[in-house]
Amino acid sequence: MNSNEKRQQDNKKLGFKLLWIVGAALLFGFALVPLYNVLCTVTGLNGKTNATADVTSNKVDVSRWVTVEFTSNVMPGLGWNFYPEQPSVKVHPGQIETVNFVAKNNTNETVAGQAVPSVSPGLASPYFKKIECFCFKRQELKAGETKLMPLRFYVSTDLPNDVKAVTLSYAFYNAVKAAN
Amino acid sequence: MSSTTAAHHDEHHDHPTGIMRWLTTTNHKDIGTMYLTFSLIMFLVGGAMILAVRAELFQPGLQLMKPEFYNQLIGVHALVMIFAALMPAATGFANWMLPLQIGAPDMALPRLNNWGFWLLPPAAILLTLPFTLALFGIGDGAIATGWTFYTPLSIQGGIGVDFAIFSVHLLGVSSVLGSINVIVTILNMRAPGMTLMKMPMFAWGWLVTAFLLIATIPVLAGAVTMLLTDRHFGTHFFDAAGGGDPILFQHLFWFFGHPEVYIVLLPVWGFMPQILQTFSRKPMYGYKAQVVSLWAIGALALVVWAHHFFTVGMPVPALLYFMYSTMAISLPLAVLFFCWIATIWKGSLSFETPMLFATGWIVLFGIGGLTGLVLADVAADAQYHHSYFVVAHFHYTLFAGGMMGVMSGVYYWLPKMTGHMFSERLGKLHFWLTAISFNLTFIPQFFLGLAGMPRRIPDYALQFAEFNAISTVAAFVLGFSQLIFVYNIVSCARGGKKATDRVWEGAEGLEWTLPSPPPYHSFTEQPIVK
Numbered sequence: 001m002n003s004n005e006k007r008q009q010d011n012k013k014l015g016f017k018l019l020w021i022v023g024a025a026l027l028f029g030f031a032l033v034p035l036y037n038v039l040c041t042v043t044g045l046n047g048k049t050n051a052t053a054d055v056t057s058n059k060v061d062v063s064r065w066v067t068v069e070f071t072s073n074v075m076p077g078l079g080w081n082f083y084p085e086q087p088s089v090k091v092h093p094g095q096i097e098t099v100n101f102v103a104k105n106n107t108n109e110t111v112a113g114q115a116v117p118s119v120s121p122g123l124a125s126p127y128f129k130k131i132e133c134f135c136f137k138r139q140e141l142k143a144g145e146t147k148l149m150p151l152r153f154y155v156s157t158d159l160p161n162d163v164k165a166v167t168l169s170y171a172f173y174n175a176v177k178a179a180n
Numbered sequence: 181m182s183s184t185t186a187a188h189h190d191e192h193h194d195h196p197t198g199i200m201r202w203l204t205t206t207n208h209k210d211i212g213t214m215y216l217t218f219s220l221i222m223f224l225v226g227g228a229m230i231l232a233v234r235a236e237l238f239q240p241g242l243q244l245m246k247p248e249f250y251n252q253l254i255g256v257h258a259l260v261m262i263f264a265a266l267m268p269a270a271t272g273f274a275n276w277m278l279p280l281q282i283g284a285p286d287m288a289l290p291r292l293n294n295w296g297f298w299l300l301p302p303a304a305i306l307l308t309l310p311f312t313l314a315l316f317g318i319g320d321g322a323i324a325t326g327w328t329f330y331t332p333l334s335i336q337g338g339i340g341v342d343f344a345i346f347s348v349h350l351l352g353v354s355s356v357l358g359s360i361n362v363i364v365t366i367l368n369m370r371a372p373g374m375t376l377m378k379m380p381m382f383a384w385g386w387l388v389t390a391f392l393l394i395a396t397i398p399v400l401a402g403a404v405t406m407l408l409t410d411r412h413f414g415t416h417f418f419d420a421a422g423g424g425d426p427i428l429f430q431h432l433f434w435f436f437g438h439p440e441v442y443i444v445l446l447p448v449w450g451f452m453p454q455i456l457q458t459f460s461r462k463p464m465y466g467y468k469a470q471v472v473s474l475w476a477i478g479a480l481a482l483v484v485w486a487h488h489f490f491t492v493g494m495p496v497p498a499l500l501y502f503m504y505s506t507m508a509i510s511l512p513l514a515v516l517f518f519c520w521i522a523t524i525w526k527g528s529l530s531f532e533t534p535m536l537f538a539t540g541w542i543v544l545f546g547i548g549g550l551t552g553l554v555l556a557d558v559a560a561d562a563q564y565h566h567s568y569f570v571v572a573h574f575h576y577t578l579f580a581g582g583m584m585g586v587m588s589g590v591y592y593w594l595p596k597m598t599g600h601m602f603s604e605r606l607g608k609l610h611f612w613l614t615a616i617s618f619n620l621t622f623i624p625q626f627f628l629g630l631a632g633m634p635r636r637i638p639d640y641a642l643q644f645a646e647f648n649a650i651s652t653v654a655a656f657v658l659g660f661s662q663l664i665f666v667y668n669i670v671s672c673a674r675g676g677k678k679a680t681d682r683v684w685e686g687a688e689g690l691e692w693t694l695p696s697p698p699p700y701h702s703f704t705e706q707p708i709v710k
Contacts, residue, residue: 007368007369010368011288011289011364011368011369012289014288014363014364014367014368015288015289015292015360015361015364018359018360018363018364018394019360021394021395022356022360022394022397022398023398025394025395025396025397025398025399026398026399026401026402028398028399029398029399029400029401029402029403029432029435030402030406032399032428032431032432032435033406033417033428036425036428036431037425040425075420075421114421116420116421116423120493122493122495123495171420173420173421173422174421175421
């Protein structure tokens, strides 16, 4: 029965070796979270944009126009109204523009919200530069308060020529709920 | 192969009887029987759920149930059929037949094997318990997100989602344990002289499956764990409000979900050529080509996942990559198809029940594969995504390609397992009823999908009424004809004409050298393969 015992040991050894693959696969699953974010931010996939501006090199390309459209959503759990003052603006690439968003708290308590931006088409998102945005930090509104929220941005002159329109979408979330 | 020693003397000696036999058994045949029985029961449970759904869809409007309950039924139907019916059926065959086919005395890690099975019933209970709890006013029923757990819906869902998450954890552990066992058995326990390239095709199919399982199930387990912490512990992996990303969940889910399709099908692709060669009475065509194709499909399966959500808004280069890589899978799959056809080509065919299922399987699974190519096309998918076309497509692959393959395997090996012949007449009746009603159920759904009927909605526009009515009637015929299958299996287990050792005239392989049924402990001295 000696060979039988040896075989059992071999089996156990191989079994434990295979457990390493299982462990590696589990780690890989969790590693995909940061990897995915890095990939999206680097490539602008999925409209993820953290592109903030450096205002110094600011040439304006007056030879073409880009339409920037705004859409806004208030997510469930946040009792606010939230909309842009104008649905779209036409800008030259490089030209700095300010647009106001209006937010109104319809509830009778102070609520904090966080806006999450997304740019489409996704390939244009690295070229959309925000100088000042209410989405950089969470916003608090007192009961019934209305606030103008400014956004200062420009579209980089490197924007590919075939992109004529860029849509910026904001989704406002209840930040308190999100924080717990 | 003269030394096919069978140990007769120790039957009923060294193992407990009654319920304790089944709870504590480490015997591969007992465990295989439990897997297959569990699979059959859950097949009926999942079928009953979808018959309720089809009944609701018989007419437009809401007649029988609330939309919330409808959503729960379709999601749990899918989870039950995939995790509790198809996968355990494949594992049951692996337990019963792999040791016999490769000349091993048992599976390599028998205690692990016992654990692997006994995690399944608790998992199935966890999955379906919320239905019962809801009757007593606890919670709002089972998971209602569909089987894909998509965020943000699954973050907002009720306790059914938590139950499903824990159920997936258990199912995952069970399949990982089962896979490790299969790999070790195949690599370490083969009879002397059985080199890898002399292994039965079933062993190859399962080897690829097992590697896919241990590489992808942990990713699913991780994803649903993140979902759980998002729901209850304040993390924001998928919650956009906290900087997470719901699309990330789709990537994680389908990184597991696409290989899962092959996990379910590869064992069938393994034993099906054996059935085809048996009833063609000539050797399998293209053994090497089939082995290579199985591995190629296994490898490609890991890198094509995003074709399940083409419409989510991916950049064009990513769309193109996932489209071409998906279509590339059809090449090794075509090799397999041609090998199967070449195996029966000019053979002296006879159409016993297993062969009827096997040939029907080739045709129907072929339709499933070809309609998959339509969906792999990015431009076409934009139209067909989330329509009934998709539903019909994956039922051709998973019901015809998976379940009908399993039925073929059951009929093929049942006489070997029980020692009795089943009723050939009932088996043929079962096949014809199944094949015809299956087509009548799902061909109308292709048309519905082309006409634009979305899936996962309990109500539909009037112009879809006729096709839905046909589909529902056929689905009920399909469902109830499975009772013939159950009756045939049960009566075969209880008695009937004695089966010979070889059972089928053209059967080749070590399992047919043993008596039918094989003794409780077989191959205690391994046979020599030349």
